[in-house]
Amino acid sequence: MPGIDLNYFIRQANKLTEKLESRKQELANETVEGKSGDGLVTVTATCSQDIRGIKIDPRAIDPNDPAMLEDLVTAAVNAALAQSKSRMQAELGLISGGVKIPGIT
Numbered sequence: 001m002p003g004i005d006l007n008y009f010i011r012q013a014n015k016l017t018e019k020l021e022s023r024k025q026e027l028a029n030e031t032v033e034g035k036s037g038d039g040l041v042t043v044t045a046t047c048s049q050d051i052r053g054i055k056i057d058p059r060a061i062d063p064n065d066p067a068m069l070e071d072l073v074t075a076a077v078n079a080a081l082a083q084s085k086s087r088m089q090a091e092l093g094l095i096s097g098g099v100k101i102p103g104i105t
Contacts, residue, residue: 019095024048027088034080041072045080047088 027047034043040060044053054076060069 036075
């Protein structure tokens with residue numbers, strides 16, 4: 001087809017990929033928090049889903065009910081990971097215009 005510059009589209013795709021990868025690197029250093037039990041357990045995670053820390057309020061520690069603490073930690077970790085995934089998708093969606101790019105967004 002005359003008039004279509006395929007190289008232009010390839011350059012634009014490469015620029016978009018570079019922007020997305022750059023933002024992913026930035027987000028790897030940004031953190032979100034997940035909480036459970038009205039803040040008895042707080043988990044901090046990066047937007048690339050690495051757990052950075054877990055804080056447990058002493059009130060959450062009941063030697064007679066370790067299952068409760070396990071549940072609180074699990075819930076807080078899941079909340080932090082859900083927030084990190086949501087934040088990553090939202091941020092990368094801003095760059096890609098909401099277009100899902102397999103393997104990138």
